[in-house]
Amino acid sequence: MNIQFTCNQIESLIGYFIEGKLAPSLLEFFNQHLKKCPKCRKKVEQLQKVITKYAPENNPHESKPDKELIGNLSAYMDNELDTGENVKIKKMTILNPNARQKLESMYKFKKLMHNAYEKTKNDTKFDYSKSIVATLNEGQGYTTTYFRNIIILFVLLLIAVITGFIYLYF
C-alpha cells in the first residue's frame, strides 16, 4: 500500500509529530511528504521554533512571568494579533501547557473584572436623563429669552430715536 499524504493531512498531524506522538505507522509517510514538500517542511520548522522558544525546559525562570509571552497572550485574547501571529499563538497554547494555563488564567480574570463591572452598573439607582435634557432646554430657553429682550429693547430705542428726529425737524 503506497500512502501519499496531502498537505492538508500533514497540517492535521503536525501537532502530534512535533510532540513526538505520531503513530509509528504514519511517521514514515509523514517524513516522506516532508522530504518532497518544502512548504510543509517550512511549517514544521517554524512551529518547532515557536515551541522550542516557549518550552518550559527552555524557560528556567518560570516564576517570573515572561513579559513577551504575556504580552502576546494578552493581545491574542483581545484579538489584536495579525493572522500569522494569531495562528502561532493558538498552536503554541495547544502544545505548551504552561502557555495554555496562563491564557486560561487570563480569561478567568477577564470574567472576574466583567462581573465586578456589571455589579457596579447594576447597583446604580440614579437616572439623570430627565435632568440633563431639562438643563439643556433651560440653557436654550434662557438664551432665547435674553436675545428676545435685547431685540425688543433695540427696536424700542430705534423707535424713540426716529420719533425724536421727526419731532425735531417737523
Place this chain on the structure above:
Amino acid sequence: MPNKNDYKKMKIDELVVLSQQEDFSALEELIRKVQKDVFATLSYMLKSNENLYDLTQEVLLKLARNISNLHNPKCFQGWLNHIITNTYYDYLRKLKNKPPVISIEYSCPSQDSEINIEIPDKHSKPIEKCITNECERQVKKAIRGLPEVFRIAIVLREFQGLSYEEIASTTNSSIGTVKSRISRARMKLHEDLKNYT
C-alpha cells in the same frame, strides 16, 4: 411620532440619529441607556468615589450638548469614551491647578470597520452569578491601584471594548504602547487578585 415604548426598543445608533434631529425624547432614552456605563467606567478610572456623580453628570451633559457634532453615528461609543477620558483628564488637571483642555473633536480611527461592543443578552443565563460586594470592592481597589496610564488602558479595553487603535487615538499614544500597558495591567491585577478566582 414614536411613543415612549418605541424609544425603549430602539438601538443606540437609532437614538443617536434622532437625538441629532433634536428629538429630546430620543436623547433622554439615549442618556438612560448609557448613563450606567459612564458611571461604572468613571468609577474604575477615578481613584476614589469623590466627584464621581458630578463627573458622570458632566459627561452626560457634554454628550447632550455636542451630539450634533458627531459626524458619524457609528463612532458614538468611541466618541463617548473620548468625552469620558477627556473629562477625567480635565478633572486631574483641575486637581493639579492646571487649565483644562477640553476637546470634543473626535475622529474614528477606521471608519470602515465595525465597532463591536459586547452587550450582554439580558435573556441569557449568566455563566456565573454576580460577585459579592467584597469581591467587587477588591477588584475596584486593584484597578484603582494601577498606575494611571495602565488603568485608563485596561478600563477602556475591558469595560468599553475599545480596540487598541481606538484606545491609542483616545489616549494619544501608539498601538504598541497600548498593548504593553494592557498586558502589564493584567499582570499586576493577576498578582493582586489571585485569591479571587
